[in-house]
Amino acid sequence: MKKHNFSAGPCILPQSVLEKSAEAVLNFNGLNLSLIEISHRSKDFVAVMESARELALEHLNLQNKGYKALFLQGGASLEFLMVAYNLLEKKAAYLNTGTWSDKAIKEAKLLGEVAEVASSKESNFNFIPKNYSIPNDADYFHCTSNNTIFGTQMQSFPETQIPLVCDMSSDIFSRRLDFSKFDLIYAGAQKNMGPAGTTLVVIREEILGKVSRAIPSMLNYKVHIDKDSMFNTPAVFPVYVSMLTLQWLKDLGGIEAIEKVNNQKAELLYSEIDRNPLFEGFVxxxxxxxxMNATFNLVDDQLKTNFxxxxxxAGINGLNGHRSVGGYRASMYNALPMESVQVLVDVMQNLEKGA
Ligand code: PLP
Structure with a gap:
């Protein structure tokens, strides 16, 4: 039976990408060697890394604009700390919109003062605060574009005088934005790009070198930039799969093309959540x-077993809500086909018919 994978991450990847990745594990580039048993310094892998970095900048329209793309390790969670290590001299401003922002704040506090400009924590993060001001004397402003757990997404970003840093782990490459507004973007691969194990970091290089602390090499963005993202052995397989996904996206027509499909998928599901009297949205x-992540509940919990x-x-996988929200969460990342959303909507309608 066909599977419909709504998992929040690690999550669905394009079938063609999975097939090419599987082949590369057995015989990479016709070398008769596996991708994961050759040197990361070999010309075949260096070409993969360069291509992945180029494609990332190309999709974000940030080529030749003073930005560098890196594929690092440690997940988005390590970026919470690295951002502060590299940019926080005295004080940083953070918008608290969910568990991941909260964790980013916790790490930043290890290194300096944090001004939390606004928070929706009191209402279990079910909205995005909009009225706040950002202190101009902060070293940077940090926000989370999409709150994977709660199903909220920032639709606009503040104009700032200070560097703008954004955790885009769960919506990168899903919609058009003026990415040049951002000075540092990071995203764990395992949503819209590849398997867990690598994190994309895109930095406007000129914001670096302004803090007085000594930065350990592995945590220092400048070290990684100077070594072309090869300071230590990179996560070759996740980088390769990410490169294939970025190529897949390019062949499809880029962010502009996928955004249209993403809008249609979201429209289809949210219309059903709003129409069907058995369901209610969380946000x-x-x-x-x-x-990317639609969170919703059953109005009557007694229907849970049936649903x-x-x-x-119906072959639907990964629909359970995060434990801090409960209910259901349908994650509709780039690789999830419209057909899967239709299957979910049909199931919701069948529940209504049978109730
Ligand atoms: N930020 C966001 C928005 C996330 O959704 C996640 C994980 O789901 C993280 C950060 C943490 O990422 P990682 O597990 O790669 O450290």
Whole structure:
């Protein structure tokens, strides 16, 4: 039976990417060697790394604009610390919109003062705060573009006088934005790019070198930039799969093309959540709803066993909400086909018919 993978991450990747990746593990580039048993310094892998870095900048329209793309390790979670290590001299400003922002704040506090400009924590992060001011004497402003757990997404970003840093782990490459507004973007690969194990970091190089502390080499963006993202052995397989996914996206027509599909998928599912009397959305304001992770609940919990059964029968995987929210979460990353969303909507309608 066909599977419909709504997992929040690690999550669905394009089938063609999976097939090419599997082949590369057995015989990479016709070398009769596996991708994961050759030197990362070999010309074949260096070409992969360079291509992945180029493609990332190309999709974000940041080529030749003073930005560098890196594929690092340690997940987005290590970026919480690295951002502060490299940019925080005295004080940083953070917008708290969810568990991941909260964790980023915790790491930054190890290295300096944090001004939390606004937070939706009191209401279990079910909206994006909009009225706040950012202190001009902060070293940078940090936000999370898409809150994977709660299903909220920032639709606009503040104009700042200070560097703008954004955790785009769960919506990078899913929608058009003026990426040149951002000075540092980071994203764990395992949503819209590849397997867990590598993190994309895109930095405007001129914001570096301004803090007085000594930075350990592995945590120092400048070290990674100077070594072309090869300071230590990179995560060759995740970087390779990410490169294939970025190529897949390019062949499809880039972010502009995928954004259209993402909008259609979100529209289809949210319309059903709003129409069907058995369901309700988790997010308080409709304009804050995420197009990547739709969070919703059953109005009557007694229908849960029934719903879970027909969800499973339909081949749907990964629909359970995060434990801090409960209910359901349908993650609709770039590689999830419209057909899968239609299957979910059909199941929701079948529940209504049978209720
Ligand atoms: N930031 C966001 C928005 C996330 O969704 C996640 C993981 O789901 C993380 C950070 C943490 O990423 P990692 O597990 O790669 O450290």
């Amino acid at each position: 308080a304001n409709k304009e804050d709803r995420s197009k 879970d059964t027909i969800v499973k029968e």
